[in-house]
Amino acid sequence: MNVLIVRTVAKIGVASCVDSVHKALAEQLKQAGHQVDTALLPFVHDSRNLVEQILAFRLLNLSDYADRMIGLDFPAGFVKHPCKFLIVSSEFEKRLSIEIGRSVSSLHPVAARVRHAERVALKECKSVLCEQADAYEGLAQSYPAIQSSLLRLDYERLIAMLAESTEKNVELLPA
Amino acid sequence: MKIFVLNNMVPFMHGGAENLANYLVSHISQLGHQVRLLRIPFCYEPAARISGEMLACRMMEIEEADLVIGLKFPAYLVPHPNKVLWLVHQYRQAYDMWDSGHTNIPDTLQGHALRSSIFEADRECFENVNDIFAISPVTQDRLKRYNGVDSKLLRTPLNGPEDFEPGDYGDYIFCGGRINAIKRQHLLIEAMRYTRSDTKLVIAGPADSPADAERLHRLVERFNLQSRVTLEIGFLPRQRIVELTTNSLAAAYLPIDEESLGYVSMEANQAARAVLTVDDSGGILDLVSDDHTGWVRRPEPKEIADAIDRAFANKNRTIDMGRHARQEWIKKEITWERTVERLVA
Amino acid sequence: MKIAWYSPFSQRSAIAAFSVEVVEALQSFGHDVTIVRSEMGDSSWAATCRPASCEIVDAEDIDNHLNQFLSRFDSVIYNVGNHIENHYYCLKHQARFPGVTLLHDFILHHLLHEWAILVEKKPYLDLFRLEASSEALKAYAEASEDLGRLWFMSEATKHPVLRFALADTLGVVTHAKFYAAPCEAKLHCPVTTIPLAYPCEFEKQLPPPQQEGAKSRVITIGDVNVNKRCESVIRALGNSACNSEKWQYRVIGNIGDSYRKYLMELANNAPHKVDLELLGKVDEATLQDELKHANAISCLRYPVVEGASASIILSLASARPTLVSRGGCYDDNPDSLVHRIGHEREVEDLEEAFINLEQDYHSAVQQGVKARHWASNRHSGEQYARKLLLFLGMVAGPSPILRLADSVGKHLTCWNCSSDLPLIDEIEGEIVSLFGDP
Numbered sequence: 037m038n039v040l041i042v043r044t045v046a047k048i049g050v051a052s053c054v055d056s057v058h059k060a061l062a063e064q065l066k067q068a069g070h071q072v073d074t075a076l077l078p079f080v081h082d083s084r085n086l087v088e089q090i091l092a093f094r095l096l097n098l099s100d101y102a103d104r105m106i107g108l109d110f111p112a113g114f115v116k117h118p119c120k121f122l123i124v125s126s127e128f129e130k131r132l133s134i135e136i137g138r139s140v141s142s143l144h145p146v147a148a149r150v151r152h153a154e155r156v157a158l159k160e161c162k163s164v165l166c167e168q169a170d171a172y173e174g175l176a177q178s179y180p181a182i183q184s185s186l187l188r189l190d191y192e193r194l195i196a197m198l199a200e201s202t203e204k205n206v207e208l209l210p211a
Numbered sequence: 212m213k214i215f216v217l218n219n220m221v222p223f224m225h226g227g228a229e230n231l232a233n234y235l236v237s238h239i240s241q242l243g244h245q246v247r248l249l250r251i252p253f254c255y256e257p258a259a260r261i262s263g264e265m266l267a268c269r270m271m272e273i274e275e276a277d278l279v280i281g282l283k284f285p286a287y288l289v290p291h292p293n294k295v296l297w298l299v300h301q302y303r304q305a306y307d308m309w310d311s312g313h314t315n316i317p318d319t320l321q322g323h324a325l326r327s328s329i330f331e332a333d334r335e336c337f338e339n340v341n342d343i344f345a346i347s348p349v350t351q352d353r354l355k356r357y358n359g360v361d362s363k364l365l366r367t368p369l370n371g372p373e374d375f376e377p378g379d380y381g382d383y384i385f386c387g388g389r390i391n392a393i394k395r396q397h398l399l400i401e402a403m404r405y406t407r408s409d410t411k412l413v414i415a416g417p418a419d420s421p422a423d424a425e426r427l428h429r430l431v432e433r434f435n436l437q438s439r440v441t442l443e444i445g446f447l448p449r450q451r452i453v454e455l456t457t458n459s460l461a462a463a464y465l466p467i468d469e470e471s472l473g474y475v476s477m478e479a480n481q482a483a484r485a486v487l488t489v490d491d492s493g494g495i496l497d498l499v500s501d502d503h504t505g506w507v508r509r510p511e512p513k514e515i516a517d518a519i520d521r522a523f524a525n526k527n528r529t530i531d532m533g534r535h536a537r538q539e540w541i542k543k544e545i546t547w548e549r550t551v552e553r554l555v556a
Numbered sequence: 557m558k559i560a561w562y563s564p565f566s567q568r569s570a571i572a573a574f575s576v577e578v579v580e581a582l583q584s585f586g587h588d589v590t591i592v593r594s595e596m597g598d599s600s601w602a603a604t605c606r607p608a609s610c611e612i613v614d615a616e617d618i619d620n621h622l623n624q625f626l627s628r629f630d631s632v633i634y635n636v637g638n639h640i641e642n643h644y645y646c647l648k649h650q651a652r653f654p655g656v657t658l659l660h661d662f663i664l665h666h667l668l669h670e671w672a673i674l675v676e677k678k679p680y681l682d683l684f685r686l687e688a689s690s691e692a693l694k695a696y697a698e699a700s701e702d703l704g705r706l707w708f709m710s711e712a713t714k715h716p717v718l719r720f721a722l723a724d725t726l727g728v729v730t731h732a733k734f735y736a737a738p739c740e741a742k743l744h745c746p747v748t749t750i751p752l753a754y755p756c757e758f759e760k761q762l763p764p765p766q767q768e769g770a771k772s773r774v775i776t777i778g779d780v781n782v783n784k785r786c787e788s789v790i791r792a793l794g795n796s797a798c799n800s801e802k803w804q805y806r807v808i809g810n811i812g813d814s815y816r817k818y819l820m821e822l823a824n825n826a827p828h829k830v831d832l833e834l835l836g837k838v839d840e841a842t843l844q845d846e847l848k849h850a851n852a853i854s855c856l857r858y859p860v861v862e863g864a865s866a867s868i869i870l871s872l873a874s875a876r877p878t879l880v881s882r883g884g885c886y887d888d889n890p891d892s893l894v895h896r897i898g899h900e901r902e903v904e905d906l907e908e909a910f911i912n913l914e915q916d917y918h919s920a921v922q923q924g925v926k927a928r929h930w931a932s933n934r935h936s937g938e939q940y941a942r943k944l945l946l947f948l949g950m951v952a953g954p955s956p957i958l959r960l961a962d963s964v965g966k967h968l969t970c971w972n973c974s975s976d977l978p979l980i981d982e983i984e985g986e987i988v989s990l991f992g993d994p
Contacts, residue, residue: 040222046274048213049245073222076250078215078289080272087960087991092270094986095263097254101222146956148654148726148745149991156990173689177742180686180719262968262979269967321978328971335970 038071039198040102042112044079054108057125057167061106064191070198073102079111086146090114090153104198113157119201120160121194123187124175125167151178158182162201165194212277212555214239214246217286219253226389227474228299232282234370235297235554238547244555249273251286255302258315261285261325265332280554281340284329288336295342297365297554298350305329306357333358344554347494349470365554368547369477374449377483377537378457380530383411383441384487384519385459387452388475390427390444391419395465397430398489398510404434405516410523412463415443415455456482461522461529463487464495465510472498472545480504480540485532487518504536557587557948560626562594562649563635564642565612567604570754570866571635571642571660576606577753577937578944583609585941590629592618592645599641615645626653631948636721637661637863640670647671647721654992656951657725658944660752662735662884663861664721665712671720687719687742709783713861718742727951729944731864732885748947751888752864753940756873758844760932764875764921765851771804771831772851772914774879777843777867780811780834785856785881785902786819792906794826799910804831808838808846852877852913852920858899860884868894872931875924877913879906893927895920957991 041062043054058074065072075098079089093114098105105117113122158164158179165187166172175184187194216239218232232248239246251271253264268288273279279294281287284302287294304314305326316322337343337360344365345351354360369375390396396414403412418424424444431440443451456462462479464486471494476486480498486505488495499505506518522529559582563575579589590611595602597616605612618625626632632655634646647667650657661667665684672680685693692715699706716738722728727746730736740747774793776784786807793799805823816834823832838846847853853871860883868889871878880886880894895913897905913920933939964983973979 038223045215045247045249048215048247048276071223073220074250075220075222075252076248078249078271078273080274085270085272087956088270088963089272090990091960091964091983091987092267094990095267095270095983096252097260097264098222098252101252101254148951149956151744152724152992153990177687177689177719178744180683180723259978262973262977263982265971266964266967266979266983270963324972324974324977328968328973331971 037103037198038073038101039065039104039106040098040117041072041074041106041108042077042098042115043074043108044077044112046079046081053167054125057123058108060189061108061123061191061194065195068192068195070195075115077112077115086150087153090150104201106194106198107161110154110157113161114153116160119162121198121201122158122161122164123167123194124164124171124184155179155182163197212244213275214244214278214280214555215273215276215291216246216248217279217281217283217289218248218250219283219286220250221254222252227471228283230370231299231367234368234547235280235282235551238551239555242548242551242555249286249289251289253283253285255304256315258304258317258322258325261302262328265329269332278555281336284333288332290339294340295554296337296340296344298343298345298354298362299367301333301353301357302329303353307353330358347470347472348497349468349493363553365550366543366545367471368545368550369474369481370547371449372481372546374453375456375478375481377533380460380526380533381458382409382523383413383459384461384463384522385455385479385484386412386414386463386465386475387455387478388416388464388473389419390414390416391423392426393467395467395489395510396427398465398512398515399463400427400430400434400436400440401512402515402519403436403440405513406519407523408439410519411439411441412519413441413443413455413459415441415447415452417446418444452478456484459484460526461485461487461505461533463519464492465489465515466492466495468493470494477540477545479533480536483530483533483537485522485529485536487515487522489515498536498540500539502532504532504539557631557945558629559587559589560592560629560632560655561589561635562592562615562633562646562655564595564601564637565591565593565606565608566595566601566642567606568601569642571637572606573755573866574660574753575635576608577755578940579937580609581753581937581941582945584938585945587945592649594635594643594645596641596644599644601641615649619645619648622649622652631656633658633944634725635660636664636667638664638666640667640674643667644674648675650722651724654724654726656727656729656948657722658729658731659718659722659735659739660731660863661861662716662730662738662863663713664717665708668717668720669708683720684717687717688715691715710859713859716742727947729947732888734884734887735863746947746951748943750940750943750947751934752866752869753937754866754869754935755937756870756932756935759847759870759873760928762848762874764925765849765877767851767917768849772802772917773804773806773849774852774854774910775806775808775846775850776854776856777846777870778809780807780809780815780819783857783859783861785854785858787822788856788902788906789854790819790822790826790830790832791903792910794823794828794830795903795907796911797828798914799907800826800828800830802914803910804833806833806835806846806850808835808843810837847874847876850874850876851917852879852895852910854879855886856881856897856902857884857886858902860886869931869935872924872927873935875921875928877917877920877924878927879909890930893923893930957987960987960991 062072105120107113107122164184172186236246236248265285268285271289273291279291281296283300308314343362345362346367351362462484464475473495476495479486486499488499489510501507508514508518565572582589593614634650635658636646638661669680672678672683695711699711728739730749731752733749736747736749823830853876855868864885878894882898895909
């Protein structure tokens with residue numbers, strides 16, 4: 037199976053927990069006999085052009101070029117793919133929509149738009165997996181209607197999910 | 212310095228441009244800079260999706276970089292105030308390949324509109340970069356002809372040149388690289404049937420398709436060349452390529468109008484091997500000087516056979532030509548250190 | 557601007573009184589407002605209707621063609637409070653057509669509780685745990701034997717739930733500063749604080765209070781429960797001879813029999829018997845008369861859970877010395893204009909306050925007059941409308957989506973793309989589905 041990992045790179049020289057998740061995940065996927073490739077996209081956490089960047093991610097044309105896509109965190113989760121999985125690896129507080137509030141102002145009208153977009157992107161996922169409990173709780177609090185599960189570095193389970201995934205998208209709880 | 216390198220990626224396809232980007236990043240890092248490679252998907256089929264992919268790149272943003280180096284269309288459209296291009300590829304299907312009919316852009320109103328928008332996006336980008344380097348004179352010419360833009364020549368260096376130190380000279384001509392009709396390995400096999408009996412040829416590399424491999428096998432059988440032509444078709448480890456190059460008598464590389472010098476010929480020159488090529492092979496002609504550093508013939512089997520015969524008839528002369536080739540190659544100073552210096556200057 | 561104003565609008569609703577004030581101010585600024593009644597259709601709260609100077613429609617009547625109806629407005633305002641019968645359609649319609657929320661209560665547990673039962677047909681806990689912290693769940697588990705009192709009256713106030721009701725809001729207006737930050741943290745949307753507007757024409761006209769008889773009157777207004785701290789007032793008055801002799805305590809509002817009995821016993825059995833009158837629910841004229849003859853008003857609460865207090869606005873507007881708790885919305889009132897009572901030393905602080913009032917009532921009245929002036933300006937419909945319009949402008953524009961469309965248009969124009977490029981339709985659809993309607 038061809039598995040495309042999509043992630044973003046913001047600042048040079050700043051280590052991210054996504055790096056280690058990425059490395060371990062790619063390794064295990066290869067060991068399991070899958071072809072793995074990675075798209076590395078630029079991203080700037082600045083409310084002045086957030087919606088432009090998010091739209092840019094939506095315009096990428098990957099649907100026919102991989103059997104499965106794994107997004108590592110937002111904003112990679114905005115990229116479209118018919119069989120998309122999302123790993124939320126960072127602490128929830130560091131996630132996109134919250135950073136807007138910190139870096140500029142949560143009063144910025146962009147914040148509500150980004151939350152809307154996140155909700156749309158989350159719903160597209162076959163599965164949303166959180167590495168840690170804080171991310172899991174944070175996701176449940178911000179998006180109560182989105183069903184996610186804890187991954188805790190259990191990539192074997194994820195790989196099994198990739199193989200078993202059907203057309204059904206992420207489970208929605210009543211909002 | 213903090214540097215981003217912008218490259219495209221077609222998922223699960225790896226070629227020379229990917230290797231080039233990796234080596235570039237590695238050598239920038241070796242010179243003490245902080246560097247990250249960006250790999251932006253560009254899946255150009257269907258052509259109607261290209262505008263969206265161009266727009267995607269145009270709307271992306273890069274954070275806190277002192278320099279951005281763009282390599283290919285449309286990744287090089289990602290904006291940055293301090294950007295240089297080391298142009299590997301424009302979207303050739305809108306330019307020379309459109310003219311030659313080898314394009315996926317339809318000859319319709321929409322197709323013409325797309326082509327026009329690619330021209331304009333390139334124009335906007337080229338007007339806003341600090342410098343444009345091109346990997347070959349062919350790329351430079353194309354840029355000048357279609358976009359009216361001047362550029363500086365900055366050839367792609369050889370990767371890991373220290374691996375290709377000259378070894379003992381062997382008794383075969385080596386032709387490496389991807390195997391397909393454009394690279395014309397079949398022309399060498401067809402030539403071999405006209406050569407003297409002590410000549411040998413080794414063709415090694417991954418075939419683009421099973422049909423490409425099958426075609427060469429069939430030719431070898433048809434001309435009964437099994438004892439003199441060896442095919443090692445498949446993805447070979449680097450060490451095997453090094454062995455085959457550094458133990459050969461000479462090398463051959465006959466692509467159709469290729470832009471770059473070609474890694475096969477650069478590796479051969481580094482290993483002090485003379486190179487046989489043909490007069491429509493493109494960039495490699497800047498490297499091969501007939502009867503001095505190799506042989507340049509017309510793409511005809513009998514003419515190529517004549518060059519092969521000469522290589523084996525006077526091996527000392529062939530070895531001398533190989534040594535000349537190495538000297539000329541080293542004089543060109545096409546090294547990663549020089550390349551990175553120029554890009555980040 | 558055309559504004560749809562979702563609100564309960566019965567005679568009984570305080571939020572309806574607030575709405576009248578602000579809607580009239582908006583109209584006076586030239587805006588076109590339609591009131592959309594948010595009560596459940598079969599609720600007794602929907603039985604009466606206030607007069608209004610604009611069109612009133614029932615949310616129930618537009619439920620089947622909501623987008624068609626609301627799309628003719630520039631802004632939709634949802635008044636949300638902690639009561640499902642009054643705010644049912646605010647929740648229901650906000651999820652389908654996001655607007656700006658005027659959040660009247662910080663604590664929405666009752667709303668969630670009723671929403672869970674009536675709408676989701678699920679236990680409260682099932683929904684609560686979706687946005688509750690582990691700490692909140694632990695507190696809930698520990699209070700499970702006494703949910704009505706321990707949880708809903710005390711512990712729940714420490715663990716606000718907002719997302720279930722406001723996940724889709726474009727922005728939130730709070731009426732006190734204390735819950736603005738939690739709203740921002742939980743909802744990640746624009747949040748601003750505007751002091752509640754409340755009608756107090758009668759109160760503003762009252763002459764300053766005078767010490768008329770042998771005893772001064774301190775009053776408490778509103779439904780009587782432990783939250784209003786009547787016990788502390790009785791204890792403070794009963795602890796000293798001077799206070800019990802000089803003050804009468806009058807409690808105006810609905811009270812249950814057992815609690816009435818309990819308070820009367822407390823007053824009668826105090827070290828010094830307290831002159832207590834429990835008036836029960838009274839009509840408007842009686843209430844006005846009580847205000848007129850009051851020498852001080854107790855606006856104490858514990859815990860302080862309201863987003864804003866109409867009682868304190870009325871009290872300050874009446875120029876009566878006002879006893880105020882610390883914390884919550886009460887902290888927005890300057891110390892120099894009220895008589896501050898801490899919770900830790902509530903009885904002692906009250907005792908002291910009553911003595912001070914008696915000793916220098918003249919100064920207290922002067923302070924009350926200043927407080928009237930301050931409250932009349934601060935809590936007017938006009939100031940609320942002005943600030944709300946500013947906020948709407950900020951939330952609604954400059955729209956990031958319109959800027960995005962401009963940006964896309966600029967690039968495509970620069971590249972000579974024609975307006976019939978199929979990509980343009982695709983991008984338009986993508987923008988709407990991703991970011992919501994511009």
